[in-house]
Amino acid sequence: MAKTWYPMIDYTICTECGLCVAKCPHEVYDKAKAPSPVVRRPESCVDHCHGCGNRCPAGAITYVGEDTEWTPPNRAPQEEEDGACGCKDMEKMIVIDYLYLDLETCERCIGTDQVLDEVMMTLTPAISMVGYKVVYNKTEMKTAAIAEQYKFLSSPTIRVNGRDICQSVSENNCGCCSEISQTDVDCRVFEYDEKTYEIPPKEMLAKDILNMIFGSADVFCSCQEYVLPENLKEFFDGKNRSDCSCKGDCC
Numbered sequence: 353m354a355k356t357w358y359p360m361i362d363y364t365i366c367t368e369c370g371l372c373v374a375k376c377p378h379e380v381y382d383k384a385k386a387p388s389p390v391v392r393r394p395e396s397c398v399d400h401c402h403g404c405g406n407r408c409p410a411g412a413i414t415y416v417g418e419d420t421e422w423t424p425p426n427r428a429p430q431e432e433e434d435g436a437c438g439c440k441d442m443e444k445m446i447v448i449d450y451l452y453l454d455l456e457t458c459e460r461c462i463g464t465d466q467v468l469d470e471v472m473m474t475l476t477p478a479i480s481m482v483g484y485k486v487v488y489n490k491t492e493m494k495t496a497a498i499a500e501q502y503k504f505l506s507s508p509t510i511r512v513n514g515r516d517i518c519q520s521v522s523e524n525n526c527g528c529c530s531e532i533s534q535t536d537v538d539c540r541v542f543e544y545d546e547k548t549y550e551i552p553p554k555e556m557l558a559k560d561i562l563n564m565i566f567g568s569a570d571v572f573c574s575c576q577e578y579v580l581p582e583n584l585k586e587f588f589d590g591k592n593r594s595d596c597s598c599k600g601d602c603c
């Protein structure tokens with residue numbers, strides 16, 4: 353069985369009919385963005401479910417972790433290109449991941465989410481035009497276990513093909529996440545043009561994403577010797593206490 357399973361949308365052929373968003377009862381897709389299919393909670397996707405992919409009239413949905421013979425039933429046949437083994441497809445795929453702590457209360461996560469949506473809406477057609485398949489995922493770091501699975505260092509995080517667009521982690525106190533967890537929590541700030549932003553400007557995100565794809569950006573890799581930062585551990589501990597009916601007496 354695959355350890356990870358969630359849908360990937362080929363936005364170059366998606367017609368934005370919204371059937372996939374309507375079909376999924378597990379809130380994997382962001383209903384607020386319908387009919388555009390934006391995967392918001394990949395961890396809620398049911399392992400080996402092909403429900404939305406079977407329904408998609410454009411054959412635009414495939415799955416991360418696919419290990420069956422399933423193929424999108426409605427996909428138009430494509431002319432075979434070099435790389436029939438599939439390696440060419442992998443090289444030409446750009447995966448943008450937005451990882452965040454909270455999209456209900458945290459102004460920093462919500463604001464960054466909105467700016468990133470705008471940037472992706474503008475960049476995706478251009479990146480697709482030069483032959484890349486663009487996959488845009490949003491994942492809530494709901495628990496410490498999920499944060500560890502994603503090697504999450506700071507909220508929010510934007511990755512291009514697994515690499516953080518920021519060269520390092522800079523943070524300041526986040527009132528919203530401190531309120532959620534009832535403890536002092538720091539969240540990410542973005543440095544651009546000699547200024548510091550809690551919500552990154554559009555031009556910064558556009559430049560950084562394009563630079564990661566086409567340029568020679570230095571990459572900040574969180575792969576090695578990952579340990580959940582103490583700051584995030586305190587956030588999750590505090591959030592668990594706040595969510596528990598005992599409000600901290602039993603846990």
Ligand code: SF4
Pocket residue numbers: 358359375376377378380381396397398401402403404405
């Ligand atoms: S595969 Fe199933 S559970 Fe996953 S997003 Fe599609 S309909 Fe929802």
Ligand code: SF4
Pocket residue numbers: 361365366367368369370371372373387388389407408409410411412413
């Ligand atoms: S069902 Fe297919 S074509 Fe319709 S919105 Fe979803 S991915 Fe796009």
